[in-house]
Amino acid sequence: MGNLxxxxxVRLLKSRIFRLLVAAExxxxxxxxxxxxxxxxxxxxxxxxxxxxxxxxxxxxxxxCGFYIGxxxxxxxxxxxxxxxxxxxxxxxxxxxxxxxxxxxxxxxHLCAFFAAGYLFMGRVFIPHSFAMGLVCAFATxxxxxxxxxxxxxxCSKTASAAVSNILVSMAMIAFGVIAYMKYSEPEFLPGGAxxxxxxxxxxxxxxxxxxxxxxxxxxxxxxxxxxxxxxxxIICSLSAAAVxxxxxxxxxxxxxxx
Numbered sequence: 499m500g501n502l503x504x505x506x507x508v509r510l511l512k513s514r515i516f517r518l519l520v521a522a523e524x525x526x527x528x529x530x531x532x533x534x535x536x537x538x539x540x541x542x543x544x545x546x547x548x549x550x551x552x553x554x555x556x557x558x559x560x561x562x563c564g565f566y567i568g569x570x571x572x573x574x575x576x577x578x579x580x581x582x583x584x585x586x587x588x589x590x591x592x593x594x595x596x597x598x599x600x601x602x603x604x605x606x607x608h609l610c611a612f613f614a615a616g617y618l619f620m621g622r623v624f625i626p627h628s629f630a631m632g633l634v635c636a637f638a639t640x641x642x643x644x645x646x647x648x649x650x651x652x653x654c655s656k657t658a659s660a661a662v663s664n665i666l667v668s669m670a671m672i673a674f675g676v677i678a679y680m681k682y683s684e685p686e687f688l689p690g691g692a693x694x695x696x697x698x699x700x701x702x703x704x705x706x707x708x709x710x711x712x713x714x715x716x717x718x719x720x721x722x723x724x725x726x727x728x729x730x731x732x733i734i735c736s737l738s739a740a741a742v743x744x745x746x747x748x749x750x751x752x753x754x755x756x757x
Contacts, residue, residue: 502584502592509596515565516600519558523551523604527611535619548626551608552636552718556643556671558604560664563597563647568657577756590748594648601640609633626722631729635721638736639714643668645740649747653754668714675715682710711735 510516530550570576570593579589617623626632647664654660682703684696698706710716711731720728 499588499592502579502588503595506592506596507599509566510600513562513566513600515562516603519562519600519604520607523558523608524611527608528615531612531615531619535616548609548612548629549632549636549718549721551605552639552721553672553675553714555601555605555640556647556668556714557665559597559601559640559643560647560668561661562600563644563651564661564664565657566597566600567593567648567651568654568660571655571756572657580756586752587748590648590652590751591744593652594645594744594747597648598641598644601644602637605636605640628729631726632721635717635729635732635736638733638740639717639721642712642736642740642743643671643714645743645747649743649750652747652751655756671713672715674709675713675717678706678710678713679716679719682706682716707731708735712739 567576576589580586613623613625647668650664650667651660654663681696681698684698685694686697686699688694711720711728712735717732717736720732
């Protein structure tokens with residue numbers, strides 16, 4: 499397992515996709531800090547600027563996982579790992595670890611670039627309230643997205659197909675995240691005491707709450723609000739989803755014919 503992680507780390511550092519994502523995130527974080535300094539209000543835009551990567555990092559994870567793991571298939575590296583005695587579980591988990599590490603590296607790059615540029619432009623570092631909890635939420639969401647796209651990429655041996663399908667799924671997740679957040683935020687009663695027919699209650703609300711906490715757009719909005727209950731739900735649901743994706747992916751990969 500250690501050798502697989504070391505080899506994966508070397509591949510990660512040499513990956514052009516990874517370098518491009520990190521560079522783009524550094525530029526984007528710097529640009530957001532400049533926008534706030536030049537045109538916006540720090541208090542109104544700080545949370546959105548800091549936690550915005552929670553939304554589009556699922557697209558970055560979709561692209562990276564598709565190409566990184568797809569290259570393992572196309573180059574025959576994955577078959578060679580198993581041929582020399584590596585277990586399928588260790589191969590799967592090593593790829594999962596590298597994909598999670600790549601997502602977290604991109605997220606940290608954004609935060610470092612944003613805070614550094616903010617200090618350069620405004621003379622101080624602006625940190626949103628409940629930043630520690632928000633950071634854990636962002637990490638959990640990133641791990642959840644990486645786990646999902648590691649599963650899909652490990653089960654699809656064609657690089658292009660994996661990348662395209664991952665991107666389509668990630669875009670759908672972003673769109674449905676907005677819908678889930680709007681539905682979950684509906685009050686049970688309207689101002690004046692009238693019952694809100696849009697309110698989702700009962701068991702359906704529990705299911706809706708799980709997806710609202712897992713999907714990237716809605717989890718970002720919950721993190722910006724910074725309520726302890728909302729952040730805790732994002733962390734628990736995202737990590738639970740990651741565990742399910744990993745379990746299902748490993749079980750299916752063990753049965754997949756790759757030779």
